[in-house]
Amino acid sequence: MHTNKNCIQRMSRYRNALNRFKGLGFSKIFSNYLADAVGSTSSQVRKDFSLFGIYGSKRGGYSIDCLIEQLNEILGKNELQKVVLAGFGNMGAALVRYKGFSKEGISILAAFDIDPAKYNKRINNIEVLPLDRLQPFVQEHQIKIGILGVPEIAAQHVLDLMVAAGIRGVLNFAPIQLKCPAGCVVNSVTLEHELENVIYFVNANEKTEGVAA
Amino acid sequence: MHTNKNCIQRMSRYRNALNRFKGLGFSKIFSNYLADAVGSTSSQVRKDFSLFGIYGSKRGGYSIDCLIEQLNEILGKNELQKVVLAGFGNMGAALVRYKGFSKEGISILAAFDIDPAKYNKRINNIEVLPLDRLQPFVQEHQIKIGILGVPEIAAQHVLDLMVAAGIRGVLNFAPIQLKCPAGCVVNSVTLEHELENVIYFVNANEKTEGVAA
Numbered sequence: 001m002h003t004n005k006n007c008i009q010r011m012s013r014y015r016n017a018l019n020r021f022k023g024l025g026f027s028k029i030f031s032n033y034l035a036d037a038v039g040s041t042s043s044q045v046r047k048d049f050s051l052f053g054i055y056g057s058k059r060g061g062y063s064i065d066c067l068i069e070q071l072n073e074i075l076g077k078n079e080l081q082k083v084v085l086a087g088f089g090n091m092g093a094a095l096v097r098y099k100g101f102s103k104e105g106i107s108i109l110a111a112f113d114i115d116p117a118k119y120n121k122r123i124n125n126i127e128v129l130p131l132d133r134l135q136p137f138v139q140e141h142q143i144k145i146g147i148l149g150v151p152e153i154a155a156q157h158v159l160d161l162m163v164a165a166g167i168r169g170v171l172n173f174a175p176i177q178l179k180c181p182a183g184c185v186v187n188s189v190t191l192e193h194e195l196e197n198v199i200y201f202v203n204a205n206e207k208t209e210g211v212a213a
Numbered sequence: 214m215h216t217n218k219n220c221i222q223r224m225s226r227y228r229n230a231l232n233r234f235k236g237l238g239f240s241k242i243f244s245n246y247l248a249d250a251v252g253s254t255s256s257q258v259r260k261d262f263s264l265f266g267i268y269g270s271k272r273g274g275y276s277i278d279c280l281i282e283q284l285n286e287i288l289g290k291n292e293l294q295k296v297v298l299a300g301f302g303n304m305g306a307a308l309v310r311y312k313g314f315s316k317e318g319i320s321i322l323a324a325f326d327i328d329p330a331k332y333n334k335r336i337n338n339i340e341v342l343p344l345d346r347l348q349p350f351v352q353e354h355q356i357k358i359g360i361l362g363v364p365e366i367a368a369q370h371v372l373d374l375m376v377a378a379g380i381r382g383v384l385n386f387a388p389i390q391l392k393c394p395a396g397c398v399v400n401s402v403t404l405e406h407e408l409e410n411v412i413y414f415v416n417a418n419e420k421t422e423g424v425a426a
Binding site for chain 2: 003005008009011012013016017037038039074075076081083090091093094095097098099100101103104106144145147168169170171175176177183184185187189190191192193194195196197198199200201202203204205206209
């Protein structure tokens with residue numbers, strides 16, 4: 001099966017859109033409606049689903065309930081996803097308050113930091129613990145997923161600690177390329193790069209318009 | 214020129230890595246070093262640069278200073294990038310505190326919200342203003358870039374307000390597909406989907422290991 005990051009991201013978006021359609025009272029959906037709702041094409045939708053052995057019928061489309069159930073299975077939504085957060089700076093503090101995770105069945109069980117001034121803080125029932133408690137905590141709770149919200153300079157070191165503790169996948173916010181062993185995955189989101197992207201395309205559009213005018 | 218989002222994101226990463234190499238005292242660099250530093254391949258690096266008419270020499274590689282200068286030009290780094298933020302919830306409040314933007318020459322000039330309890334707050338010298346001040350503010354300061362940190366249900370409405378005010382590119386954090394007119398660009402970052410991605414690949418790896426074992 002050839003799945004990549006973009007394909008899985010579309011799966012998350014399909015699931016989101018399907019829940020909205022369901023909320024509106026729909027029970028069946030055609031690929032072109034779903035494509036419109038996520039900004040894709042109907043052939044892309046069908047291709048993505050076929051990778052997972054999901055096929056609709058030409059006359060009736062896809063059953064929304066079935067599709068949500070299958071996407072839940074694919075995206076690991078059928079069980080609570082336990083996560084630890086390393087780094088309780090501005091980004092970390094925002095992430096423990098972020099409602100999007102719990103809506104999606106993702107639960108940050110604890111946050112870890114090296115600054116004692118942050119311990120004993122408790123936000124949304126999430127405790128901030130010393131970084132050296134990370135390993136026993138991860139092992140005790142059998143956690144596989146981590147969020148890395150530490151500064152660039154500490155990111156590789158803390159990632160190594162996480163992997164040694166048993167973490168197998170990390171969402172990283174530090175603007176740096178991290179190395180992890182085979183069998184582990186790091187997905188990096190760099191907000192300044194995302195914004196630079198927007199800036200580039202706005203400037204590129206302006207130049208094109210300038211030429212066209 | 215065929216540039217896409219991934220290519221521009223790599224440009225941001227190259228620039229980041231080049232600044233680190235420069236800090237270490239290097240003045241020249243070969244594509245394979247740069248590739249290693251960003252987790253890419255040397256042929257990808259050369260292909261990306263050639264899209265912008267940037268070529269190194271076989272013997273000496275690329276001049277780091279020249280390359281940074283050219284990437285600064287491409288990514289709009291030669292002038293301060295003025296940005297407005299709509300939505301001063303948890304995410305918005307974290308974004309105004311986020312140091313990554315100012316490091317990259319991106320300045321959030323003001324934040325806008327509909328909740329009067331948030332007005333008169335000032336964080337990092339950024340003021341929170343009523344949403345109906347967005348349009349005159351954007352026009353007065355000739356701002357083209359916005360960040361959308363409002364809830365899903367308000368996102369399309371606030372995006373429309375931004376576009377009407379003159380915003381041409383938006384970084385969106387709401388987990389919903391937004392529609393914008395031609396000539397405008399929306400880049401959506403959905404944190405829960407990014408984490409779902411990690412979860413999917415961790416589960417997929419575990420299944421593969423299970424099969425292999």
